[in-house]
Amino acid sequence: MSAKKVEKEAERALVAARAAVDEAERAVKKLDKRSRKAAEELTARLEQAAKDARKAVRRSEQTARAAKEQADAIAGPAVAASPSSGIPTFHSLRDRAKAQGIQGYSRMNKAQLLHALGEG
Incomplete structure (x- = not known):
């Protein structure tokens, strides 16, 4: 094989390698977008769960206060x-x-x- 042929083959291999690298970079960018989107969705779901938990705590505190007030009202007249x-x-x-x-x-x-x- 002549040196020119070897050079041309090496050039073709280099072009193919560059194309493969470019394709890999595009795939990584897509993957990054998907990962970012998935992370954003998980963050939103976590924030919603935290809001729901805070709301449940407030409701249980209100229920406990109402039950205590009701118990005090019931026990109050019984002390008379x-x-x-x-x-x-x-x-x-x-x-x-x-x-x-x-x-x-x-x-x-x-x-x-x-x-x-x-x-x-």
Whole structure:
């Protein structure tokens, strides 16, 4: 093989290599665009999930506040003493014992309820 032929073959191989490199660079750019787009989509989904989580926390806090207010409202009147003597009624003592989760309150008399509630 002559030197000119070898040079021409090398030139063709070099052109083919340059074309292959250019094609690879284009593929990398496409891949980068896809990766960037996928990362942006994941970021958007993560931000939405964070918003949803914050909203759920706010809702649960509101529900807890409402439940506490309701429990306070229910427990409030049960604390009221009988109007004439200042001593709580049997029924109000039972209601308070039930609200506090005292076991066996339904079988207790007034003195036992007062003792169980820490008032006697």
